[in-house]
Amino acid sequence: MTESCDIEEVVSSFAEENRQEGLRVFVAGGNRPGNDPLYVEEAYNLGRQIIKLDFKLDFGLSNSGIMGAVARGVLDGWNKKKCAETPIQGVTTQVYYDLYPHDDAIIGQIEDVILAKTLEERKQKLLNADFVVFAPGGVGTLDELAYDCVAMQDGFLPIKPFILFNVDGYFHHLVEYLKAIAAKGFADPLPFIVVDDSNELSVVFRLLKLRYKKGKTTAEAYAATRQLIYELPYFLKKKTDSSVHVEDIIAEMDAVEKQGSAEQKQELANEIEKAYLEKEIERMYDRLAKTGRDTSIVSDKLTNLKKRKKANKSTK
Numbered sequence: 519m520t521e522s523c524d525i526e527e528v529v530s531s532f533a534e535e536n537r538q539e540g541l542r543v544f545v546a547g548g549n550r551p552g553n554d555p556l557y558v559e560e561a562y563n564l565g566r567q568i569i570k571l572d573f574k575l576d577f578g579l580s581n582s583g584i585m586g587a588v589a590r591g592v593l594d595g596w597n598k599k600k601c602a603e604t605p606i607q608g609v610t611t612q613v614y615y616d617l618y619p620h621d622d623a624i625i626g627q628i629e630d631v632i633l634a635k636t637l638e639e640r641k642q643k644l645l646n647a648d649f650v651v652f653a654p655g656g657v658g659t660l661d662e663l664a665y666d667c668v669a670m671q672d673g674f675l676p677i678k679p680f681i682l683f684n685v686d687g688y689f690h691h692l693v694e695y696l697k698a699i700a701a702k703g704f705a706d707p708l709p710f711i712v713v714d715d716s717n718e719l720s721v722v723f724r725l726l727k728l729r730y731k732k733g734k735t736t737a738e739a740y741a742a743t744r745q746l747i748y749e750l751p752y753f754l755k756k757k758t759d760s761s762v763h764v765e766d767i768i769a770e771m772d773a774v775e776k777q778g779s780a781e782q783k784q785e786l787a788n789e790i791e792k793a794y795l796e797k798e799i800e801r802m803y804d805r806l807a808k809t810g811r812d813t814s815i816v817s818d819k820l821t822n823l824k825k826r827k828k829a830n831k832s833t834k
Contacts, residue, residue: 541727542607543568544576544647546662547584547683548655557654558587560685563716564653565591569605571723576647578640579608579615579631581624584653589624604629609643611636641665649679649726651719654688663692671706677739679726679746681711683719690805709743711750712801721753722746724764751797752790 545568551558565588568575575592577585589606596605607630615633618625634640645666652663669675682689693712700707713719725746733739756767774786 540572540574541649542574542576542647543649543651544644545585545588545651545653546578546644546655546659547588547653548659549580549583549585550656551583551587552654554686557584557685557688560683560716561585561587561653562591564588564651564683564719565593566595567716567720567723568592569595569599570720571727572605573723573727574605574607576607576609576644578644579610579618579625579628581618581622584655586624588653589628593624593627606630607632609634609640611640645669645675647678649681651681651683652689653683654685660692667705667708671708673736677733677736677743679711679730679743680708681713681719681722684712684714687714687804687808690808694805709740709747711743711747714801718750718754721757721764722750725750725753728765729768748794749790751793754797755793 545564547561561584565575568588569592575588577589580586580589592606593604604627606628608625608628609632612633615631620626632643634643641662650666652659666675666680670677670680682693684690684693689712693710696705696708696710699705711722713722730746731742733742753764753767756762757764771786774782778786
């Protein structure tokens with residue numbers, strides 16, 4: 519990196535130009551808690567991340583399970599900030615709304631409730647959000663995911679980032695299935711952003727807020743999402759603790775891209791690629807292990823990656 523670059527100035531300028539306030543996050547997840555307390559814990563953390571970044575939550579209205587935990591996380595953060603407006607919009611039908619006691623601790627705090635006439639209308643209204651997070655859930659969550667994928671793939675829905683909140687590898691089987699149907703020619707590959715915990719999710723949220731650029735065309739939107747997916751492991755690797763900020767990493771990357779030498783640019787490109795491959799291999803191992811399959815292929819990939827790393831060093 520060039521010494522003439524003022525990192526703090528770049529960070530300040532970048533944040534001022536690119537900061538997006540009030541982005542709406544549609545979260546789909548189960549109304550049951552699941553068998554592992556980790557699911558509810560991470561769902562609550564998801565809610566806290568939403569309010570921490572001044573995002574707003576759109577959801578199908580629930581006071582229980584995963585979705586209740588997300589709403590509780592948002593509301594706890596909102597009450598702590600003492601904001602004027604409840605940052606939650608609940609969208610449901612009259613039939614479902616009548617199932618909840620209106621003096622419920624969660625439902626009672628949600629001022630913005632939209633009653634759709636049908637479940638189809640409910641889904642369409644929820645998809646007005648800027649991006650979508652799929653948290654662990656049951657067949658209702660899968661139905662939401664399938665509907666959203668079809669709507670986006672067929673052009674009825676503007677392309678937007680889809681995030682799989684892969685808590686404890688919950689979506690490993692689904693990722694395998696989606697890859698299989700795309701590989702066999704039954705669907706186009708959709709660029710899901712897969713995150714494994716709330717720490718990774720917080721980095722993705724910041725990247726969506728500060729770095730992601732909406733494309734005007736489907737190709738541009740896909741490219742922007744794929745670029746975020748490709749760069750994400752580099753950010754995760756660089757952000758070793760809370761003292762390292764995503765804004766600083768962005769500024770360093772921008773400084774190299776704008777003012778760095780050809781060697782520095784190539785080094786950055788190599789580091790981004792290496793981080794991506796390492797994360798993919800790590801996730802592949804976890805996915806194979808959790809689905810009861812042979813993990814030896816991962817060892818081979820790690821060996822090849824190490825050989826590649828040595829080869830790159832020898833050419834410098």
